[in-house]
Amino acid sequence: MPKISQRSIDEVLGKVALHEVIAQEAGVIFKPTNDGYKGLCPFHREKTPSFMVYNGPIPTYICFGAGCGEKGNVLTFLMKWKGFGFREAFDYAREWAKIPPEEHTSANYKPPPPAQESVCLIPWNLPPISSGIELPVVGKPVLVFNPGKGTTQINSPSHVHVYRSASGAPLLIVLRFQRKDGGKYFHQVTWKKGGIPTHPQLKGHWYQLAFEPNMRRPLYGLEDIPQWQQIKGQYILFVEGEKTRDAAARMLAIERLGILVLCNLGSTGAVNKIDWAELMESIRSCSSREKPLSVILWPDADVVLEKFDGTTINPQDKFVSKWQAEILKALDEYGLDKDAIVLRRVQPERGRESGWDLADAFEEGWTKNDFISWYLTHSTLMNDRVQSTEI
Numbered sequence: 001m002p003k004i005s006q007r008s009i010d011e012v013l014g015k016v017a018l019h020e021v022i023a024q025e026a027g028v029i030f031k032p033t034n035d036g037y038k039g040l041c042p043f044h045r046e047k048t049p050s051f052m053v054y055n056g057p058i059p060t061y062i063c064f065g066a067g068c069g070e071k072g073n074v075l076t077f078l079m080k081w082k083g084f085g086f087r088e089a090f091d092y093a094r095e096w097a098k099i100p101p102e103e104h105t106s107a108n109y110k111p112p113p114p115a116q117e118s119v120c121l122i123p124w125n126l127p128p129i130s131s132g133i134e135l136p137v138v139g140k141p142v143l144v145f146n147p148g149k150g151t152t153q154i155n156s157p158s159h160v161h162v163y164r165s166a167s168g169a170p171l172l173i174v175l176r177f178q179r180k181d182g183g184k185y186f187h188q189v190t191w192k193k194g195g196i197p198t199h200p201q202l203k204g205h206w207y208q209l210a211f212e213p214n215m216r217r218p219l220y221g222l223e224d225i226p227q228w229q230q231i232k233g234q235y236i237l238f239v240e241g242e243k244t245r246d247a248a249a250r251m252l253a254i255e256r257l258g259i260l261v262l263c264n265l266g267s268t269g270a271v272n273k274i275d276w277a278e279l280m281e282s283i284r285s286c287s288s289r290e291k292p293l294s295v296i297l298w299p300d301a302d303v304v305l306e307k308f309d310g311t312t313i314n315p316q317d318k319f320v321s322k323w324q325a326e327i328l329k330a331l332d333e334y335g336l337d338k339d340a341i342v343l344r345r346v347q348p349e350r351g352r353e354s355g356w357d358l359a360d361a362f363e364e365g366w367t368k369n370d371f372i373s374w375y376l377t378h379s380t381l382m383n384d385r386v387q388s389t390e391i
């Protein structure tokens with residue numbers, strides 16, 4: 001049988017009304033959104049819709065439901081839902097798109113390899129912490145339950161970082177505690193109704209959240225997105241750690257500079273676990289701007305480390321190359337053009353103590369003008385190839 005040309009496939013993918021196919025085949029009732037449709041996922045049971053269809057040049061679907069992660073185009077859908085082979089799905093979709101069968105050329109087309117379930121990350125979708133729950137505050141004792149060990153701990157946090165969705169709903173909280181010996185430790189907590197074995201009378205409690213390896217994590221600072229969008233902000237600044245993010249967000253008033261400051265949960269090693277959904281959707285909704293967004297990567301002033309075997313690690317390079325790779329991947333995953341953004345990396349001052357960051361800078365008296373002038377004189381454009389060369 002002759003192969004189906006890529007051109008025919010693109011034509012079918014682009015012409016078919018994906019939401020109509022899914023509505024018809026799986027009985028999903030869709031509601032229109034800004035950029036597509038939303039409905040109950042046909043692949044898993046749910047009460048609130050987390051299944052999205054996006055009206056790009058090629059319509060795609062994705063489910064943000066817990067543990068689901070189904071996504072694809074009309075061919076993926078038909079193969080999965082109806083058990084079709086590729087050609088059968090193509091012919092079926094072609095009829096939906098009302099395209100007459102053609103004399104297929106012999107162009108080589110290989111269907112994409114099936115998605116590897118094991119590496120597919122589950123989007124963040126734990127329910128937000130109910131409104132009305134009093135959130136932990138600095139200096140006030142808070143009881144934290146460890147469900148894995150069944151132990152509880154009461155201590156007063158020295159820092160409280162509330163991760164929120166773009167709508168402002170609290171998703172999880174990072175608590176930082178000071179040890180008596182001067183060390184520090186962190187707990188990621190969220191809220192659960194009901195008591196625990198040692199305190200059965202509690203109406204609810206904070207419990208330590210254990211991240212499954214394949215579970216995505218929200219970005220920190222998303223609650224600023226609506227304001228940033230409203231003023232048509234042109235910049236996104238990624239820094240290392242919540243403390244730095246808070247200091248930078250405080251200093252660089254968003255309504256003045258249009259800079260959305262964000263960081264990820266965990267170290268640079270966890271940048272590949274980010275749930276990009278809300279940020280990418282907001283980039284999508286501002287893709288009509290004339291200028292691409294400037295995305296600034298500002299690492300801590302970490303020095304190059306020499307390992308025992310003589311090789312070196314450059315933490316700054318690692319930070320910028322990790323973010324660059326994951327941002328480009330996320331743009332691709334959400335069907336956005338990589339030209340929607342321009343990436344710049346900042347070179348922090350040399351000779352600083354390792355770990356010196358923007359929070360330290362602002363503590364030293366940096367003003368927003370110092371920030372801007374450092375950015376203008378010490379940042380370089382990164383090209384779209386993933387690289388880790390020194391500037």
Ligand SMILES: [Zn+2]
Pocket residue numbers: 041042043044051063064065068069070
């Ligand atoms: Zn689903």
